[in-house]
Amino acid sequence: MKLAYWMYAGPAHIGTLRVASSFKNVHAIMHAPLGDDYFNVMRSMLERERNFTPVTASVVDRKVLARGSQEKVIDNITRKDQEERPDLIVLTPTCTSSILQEDLQNFVDRAQMDAQGDVLLADVNHYRVNELQAGDRTLKQIVEFYLQKAVKKNELPEGKTEKPSVNIIGISTLGFHNQHDCTELKRLMADLGIEVNEVIPEGASVHNLKNLTRAWFNLVPYQELGVMTAQYLETEFNMPYVDITPMGVVETARCIRKIQQILNAQGSEVNYEDYINNQTLYVSQAAWFSRSIDCQNLTGKKAVVFGDTTHAIAMTKILAREMGIHVVLAGTYCKYDAEYFREQVSEYCDEILISEDNGAIADAIAKIEPAAIFGTQMERHVGKRLNIPCGVIAAPIHIQDFPIGYKPFLGYEGTNQIADLVYNSFTLGMEDHLLEIFGGHDTKEVITKGISAESDLNWNKEAKAELNKVPGFVRGKVKRNTEKFARERDISEITLEVMYAAKEAVGA
Amino acid sequence: MTITPNQTPSALNFECETGNYHTFCPISCVAWLYQKIEDSFFLVIGTKTCGYFLQNAMGVMIFAEPRYAMAELEEGDISAKLSDYEELKRLCLQIKRDRNPSVIVWIGTCTTEIIKMDLEGLAPKLEAEIGIPIVTARANGLDYAFTQGEDTVLAAMAHKCPKEAPKAEAEKEERNAISKLMNFGKKKEEVKQTEAEYKDHTPLVLFGSLPDPVVTNLTLELKKQGIKVAGWLPSKRFTELPVIEEGYYTCGVNPFLSRTATTLMRRRKTKLIGAPFPIGPDGTRAWIEKICSVLNIEPQGLEEREAQIWENLEDYIKLIRGKSVFFMGDNLLEVSLARFLIRCGMTCPEIGIPYMDKRYQKAELELLEKTCNEMGVALPNIVEKPDNYNQLQRIKELQPDLVITGMAHANPLEARGINTKWSVEFTFAQIHGFTNARDILELATRPMRRNNNLKELGWEKLVKEEAQV
Numbered sequence: 001m002k003l004a005y006w007m008y009a010g011p012a013h014i015g016t017l018r019v020a021s022s023f024k025n026v027h028a029i030m031h032a033p034l035g036d037d038y039f040n041v042m043r044s045m046l047e048r049e050r051n052f053t054p055v056t057a058s059v060v061d062r063k064v065l066a067r068g069s070q071e072k073v074i075d076n077i078t079r080k081d082q083e084e085r086p087d088l089i090v091l092t093p094t095c096t097s098s099i100l101q102e103d104l105q106n107f108v109d110r111a112q113m114d115a116q117g118d119v120l121l122a123d124v125n126h127y128r129v130n131e132l133q134a135g136d137r138t139l140k141q142i143v144e145f146y147l148q149k150a151v152k153k154n155e156l157p158e159g160k161t162e163k164p165s166v167n168i169i170g171i172s173t174l175g176f177h178n179q180h181d182c183t184e185l186k187r188l189m190a191d192l193g194i195e196v197n198e199v200i201p202e203g204a205s206v207h208n209l210k211n212l213t214r215a216w217f218n219l220v221p222y223q224e225l226g227v228m229t230a231q232y233l234e235t236e237f238n239m240p241y242v243d244i245t246p247m248g249v250v251e252t253a254r255c256i257r258k259i260q261q262i263l264n265a266q267g268s269e270v271n272y273e274d275y276i277n278n279q280t281l282y283v284s285q286a287a288w289f290s291r292s293i294d295c296q297n298l299t300g301k302k303a304v305v306f307g308d309t310t311h312a313i314a315m316t317k318i319l320a321r322e323m324g325i326h327v328v329l330a331g332t333y334c335k336y337d338a339e340y341f342r343e344q345v346s347e348y349c350d351e352i353l354i355s356e357d358n359g360a361i362a363d364a365i366a367k368i369e370p371a372a373i374f375g376t377q378m379e380r381h382v383g384k385r386l387n388i389p390c391g392v393i394a395a396p397i398h399i400q401d402f403p404i405g406y407k408p409f410l411g412y413e414g415t416n417q418i419a420d421l422v423y424n425s426f427t428l429g430m431e432d433h434l435l436e437i438f439g440g441h442d443t444k445e446v447i448t449k450g451i452s453a454e455s456d457l458n459w460n461k462e463a464k465a466e467l468n469k470v471p472g473f474v475r476g477k478v479k480r481n482t483e484k485f486a487r488e489r490d491i492s493e494i495t496l497e498v499m500y501a502a503k504e505a506v507g508a
Numbered sequence: 509m510t511i512t513p514n515q516t517p518s519a520l521n522f523e524c525e526t527g528n529y530h531t532f533c534p535i536s537c538v539a540w541l542y543q544k545i546e547d548s549f550f551l552v553i554g555t556k557t558c559g560y561f562l563q564n565a566m567g568v569m570i571f572a573e574p575r576y577a578m579a580e581l582e583e584g585d586i587s588a589k590l591s592d593y594e595e596l597k598r599l600c601l602q603i604k605r606d607r608n609p610s611v612i613v614w615i616g617t618c619t620t621e622i623i624k625m626d627l628e629g630l631a632p633k634l635e636a637e638i639g640i641p642i643v644t645a646r647a648n649g650l651d652y653a654f655t656q657g658e659d660t661v662l663a664a665m666a667h668k669c670p671k672e673a674p675k676a677e678a679e680k681e682e683r684n685a686i687s688k689l690m691n692f693g694k695k696k697e698e699v700k701q702t703e704a705e706y707k708d709h710t711p712l713v714l715f716g717s718l719p720d721p722v723v724t725n726l727t728l729e730l731k732k733q734g735i736k737v738a739g740w741l742p743s744k745r746f747t748e749l750p751v752i753e754e755g756y757y758t759c760g761v762n763p764f765l766s767r768t769a770t771t772l773m774r775r776r777k778t779k780l781i782g783a784p785f786p787i788g789p790d791g792t793r794a795w796i797e798k799i800c801s802v803l804n805i806e807p808q809g810l811e812e813r814e815a816q817i818w819e820n821l822e823d824y825i826k827l828i829r830g831k832s833v834f835f836m837g838d839n840l841l842e843v844s845l846a847r848f849l850i851r852c853g854m855t856c857p858e859i860g861i862p863y864m865d866k867r868y869q870k871a872e873l874e875l876l877e878k879t880c881n882e883m884g885v886a887l888p889n890i891v892e893k894p895d896n897y898n899q900l901q902r903i904k905e906l907q908p909d910l911v912i913t914g915m916a917h918a919n920p921l922e923a924r925g926i927n928t929k930w931s932v933e934f935t936f937a938q939i940h941g942f943t944n945a946r947d948i949l950e951l952a953t954r955p956m957r958r959n960n961n962l963k964e965l966g967w968e969k970l971v972k973e974e975a976q977v
Binding site for chain 2: 500
């Protein structure tokens with residue numbers, strides 16, 4: 001047992017659901033007790049999704065515990081198959097089904113006999129993998145299933161597209177700024193004269209998966225999702241892939257050069273150097289920003305970075321290499337990817353922290369006292385408590401991290417967004433600091449008495465105590481309304497009764 | 509008055525569907541209970557799934573150093589490679605050291621049920637060893653929905669309420685005497701209410717967790733009738749749990765507390781007052797009247813008080829009068845809320861509800877029926893264990909003016925031009941008593957008021973083709 005207050009990566013089934021519900025017309029059925037369909041709430045609230053989340057539960061209740069699921073799972077699969085005619089139903093095990101050890105594969109096989117669509121059992125073990133690993137596996141599993149099916153049926157399209165083309169692998173629902181990143185990557189590909197063959201899983205149809213092999217190469221922007229799929233496509237279909245995250249000016253250039261190399265190896269004759277040069281110097285503002293005097297002020301400032309592998313690595317490199325900021329500590333909660341992480345950041349920071357314990361990172365921040373933090377929502381709250389500004393760079397995230405406006409982290413527009421994020425974090429911190437030194441903006445005493453200032457009314461002890469229970473942000477309003485009520489009725493002492501009477505009268 | 513079994517209102521139509529519906533896991537009760545019981549610590553013994561739910565459902569509360577944590581089970585715990593007792597002892601000692609709570613509440617989950625971890629058996633042993641009371645509640649998704657979690661916790665706490673021993677009584681008198689003495693000067697200038705103003709009646713203990721301001725409000729409401737509330741289950745602190753003696757009266761304030769009610773009746777030998785719940789001015793009045801009638805007290809001024817409240821609500825009621833409301837069902841407050849909204853002039857075709865205890869809710873169901881008859885509207889269908897998919901088909905057909913639903917369906921329904929209100933808000937808002945009736949309507953009318961503002965814009969349906977509802 002582990003005492004845990006907070007976790008960075010969710011349970012395995014969340015990863016499977018994220019991948020399944022990213023596809024078009026794919027339905028996931030969770031084998032889970034009542035209340036485990038919390039994924040639907042997250043998707044509907046965080047992504048402000050207009051459509052019903054295609055996830056239902058085959059509820060495990062007391063009866064299932066006693067007798068086994070029996071026909072229940074099969075019935076639920078065939079029912080969903082008839083109701084919504086999905087192309088694919090993914091039966092998703094949870095922690096509960098992991099210990100019940102029912103033969104879910106058998107249910108899937110039997111349901112498949114009646115179902116029009118395909119039925120798959122997600123191959124994930126709750127106790128062995130987390131959300132991110134499970135997502136990666138599920139994506140590979142679905143791709144493999146449809147490619148093998150195509151091979152068997154001899155439906156795999158021959159050869160490659162005429163012009164250079166790419167599959168973008170790993171864009172998913174509830175991913176950090178994924179939608180914006182996807183748009184930016186498509187734009188980048190268009191600039192490079194590369195056609196986008198397929199984007200998976202977000203918005204993709206499983207029928208199109210057989211076309212994946214027509215692309216010249218695969219681009220995997222995030223370490224967490226898609227690498228397994230890309231490796232599978234490389235071994236089975238000889239497709240090269242690029243897994244350099246185009247985040248930050250230097251890494252974007254590196255990613256583009258790698259693409260150039262891959263395309264030229266396949267007989268294309270492209271040279272992207274001019275493009276890189278032009279974007280870096282004149283289009284993206286990030287390179288100029290790092291030269292400007294604004295950024296000069298940031299030189300040597302201390303920062304702490306924490307997040308998933310992709311974003312923590314990229315951010316560390318940007319801060320250290322492109323802005324001259326002193327990254328004291330870089331860390332990730334992706335323990336399973338620790339080696340890769342160390343290898344990538346070791347030359348850009350003093351210390352490395354690999355931990356899933358939010359207390360450990362909070363303590364480290366408190367000790368280091370950086371001028372800014374770049375982390376998850378958890379680090380943002382640590383920052384709040386310690387009065388250190390924080391830019392959010394990775395999941396877990398809240399609704400404010402699903403902005404409506406265009407905010408990619410990848411590509412050249414991404415570099416602009418990151419420059420803003422970094423600069424705003426630091427200046428806010430500096431401003432705060434200066435205010436403290438000079439004692440705030442307002443140096444004069446307040447001379448006019450506002451409505452909320454001293455009153456002639458007497459609050460008795462209980463009423464005062466009650467008033468103090470009212471949340472701070474409305475307390476003033478409640479106080480004013482109650483006093484107004486009392487004055488109108490010539491009541492000189494405010495008691496609990498008066499408070500409630502006032503509330504009833506004005507709806508305070 | 510105790511509840512008479514097997515007597516159910518006949519005219520209401522009850523159905524039961526498949527139970528494929530969305531609701532919160534009952535472990536969510538730790539979110540409000542740890543705040544209510546200030547000296548408690550809630551330890552949820554479960555998996556990452558439980559933890560992930562809690563941290564997302566509780567949002568920012570997570571960051572405020574909550575007095576709750578997960579005892580996250582690992583593979584070794586599942587396969588019994590590790591000793592449950594030793595593991596729990598290690599974690600509880602850590603909690604004792606870091607937080608020093610007056611009680612640790614263990615929340616059993618689906619996993620502890622399946623692997624048959626004997627929490628009830630382990631608790632007394634560990635309690636004796638570490639010197640902190642341990643309360644065990646099985647608030648799992650196999651058996652319960654959302655607010656029923658609180659019911660399991662309070663039922664377990666009912667066992668821990670002191671039985672007033674004579675020695676404790678003397679001590680209590682003494683305390684009272686001292687506090688009387690200390691309050692003496694103040695009492696005089698504060699004019700009102702002394703002990704003498706209470707009528708002589710058998711002690712009454714109320715049960716149900718409510719925010720402190722609502723507790724004060726309801727206590728005061730009963731005080732006006734000369735009724736003294738001897739205690740609340742739960743109280744602000746675990747160390748202040750009320751004395752419950754055989755023969756005391758008890759009364760519930762929320763519709764989802766049937767296990768607690770049963771425990772208080774059967775195990776603590778109290779007499780349950782079966783009343784409608786004090787939600788809405790009609791419910792509050794009926795609740796007080798029922799308590800008064802059982803205690804042989806003539807209620808004073810309730811009719812005028814109710815009328816006054818209704819008058820003050822008129823601006824909100826205008827917005828919903830004649831409109832229809834559909835409850836998808838997820839928190840068991842549905843019957844009381846529907847009854848109130850029907851009294852406000854709404855119609856209600858369907859009340860979805862996770863679980864319907866017809867005995868515990870008998871008085872509420874009767875009031876619902878009476879309200880429908882008086883308002884001249886059709887009786888709603890009460891659908892237990894609803895099927896969300898079927899409900900969405902019915903909603904599509906009925907096009908209700910307001911759907912009260914969980915967050916999983918709210919945005920998709922709004923995108924299809926249907927007004928929704930998240931049901932969860934009713935659980936967290938202050939909705940009890942005369943004073944808070946306005947808050948219920950504030951919530952219920954918010955989508956109408958918002959959409960009145962947007963009416964002219966022609967942006968109602970925001971999905972391209974009517975994707976399968």
